[in-house]
Amino acid sequence: MGIGPGDPDLGALALAICVPIAAAAGSDLLAWRGPVYILAGFAGIVALGLVLVQPLLIGGYLPGLSTYRGRRAHHWIGAALVLAVVIHVAGLWITSPPDMIDALTYASPTPFSPFGVTAMWAIFAVALLALLRRRLGLRLRTWRIVHIPLAIVIVAGSVVHCLLIEGTMETISKAALCVLVLAAAAKVITDLWRRRALRGESVARQ
Numbered sequence: 001m002g003i004g005p006g007d008p009d010l011g012a013l014a015l016a017i018c019v020p021i022a023a024a025a026g027s028d029l030l031a032w033r034g035p036v037y038i039l040a041g042f043a044g045i046v047a048l049g050l051v052l053v054q055p056l057l058i059g060g061y062l063p064g065l066s067t068y069r070g071r072r073a074h075h076w077i078g079a080a081l082v083l084a085v086v087i088h089v090a091g092l093w094i095t096s097p098p099d100m101i102d103a104l105t106y107a108s109p110t111p112f113s114p115f116g117v118t119a120m121w122a123i124f125a126v127a128l129l130a131l132l133r134r135r136l137g138l139r140l141r142t143w144r145i146v147h148i149p150l151a152i153v154i155v156a157g158s159v160v161h162c163l164l165i166e167g168t169m170e171t172i173s174k175a176a177l178c179v180l181v182l183a184a185a186a187k188v189i190t191d192l193w194r195r196r197a198l199r200g201e202s203v204a205r206q
Helices: 010-025 028-032 035-058 067-095 097-104 113-136 140-164 171-205
Strands: none
Touching: 010 035, 010 171, 035 067, 035 140, 035 171, 067 097, 067 113, 097 113, 113 140, 140 171
């Protein structure tokens, strides 16, 4: 999937998110899982898909969206991401409270848990700061200084968390989605840095 500005890749984006979901829906492991656990698992897959959408929106890479609409969509998708994470965690809590307590306290023996929990706290932190941004008087530059490192934590933590889990997700489609998440995040961060560098050169020349 190309992620350059203006590329008409909405169909490819939909495939990148829907194929892993469809593959997970056909997993034989679902026969051994309860409905709440299944809901929690698919909420996690959806959350990873939304993590892919977020940098594409804020970078203006999706066609048909103005900069303003892209930022508004970024806010709404961010809210949907928080909801998906809450459903994911709540569902796992209902099915196994001791395991979730271990995960949330970083005491879980499973290697994927700390990465997922760290990404979760970073998502909640970004959402809270976004809600309080005007009250705190955060300027755009300050917001980016805070937001970008947290976004990196979200992306890296989510990808590692997903890759380490051996569950219902099919290996190839899961890996492809994770690669796209990393590529989209890297591109938007690189583009933002380049734009800032160009602005700095322009100001220096003036």
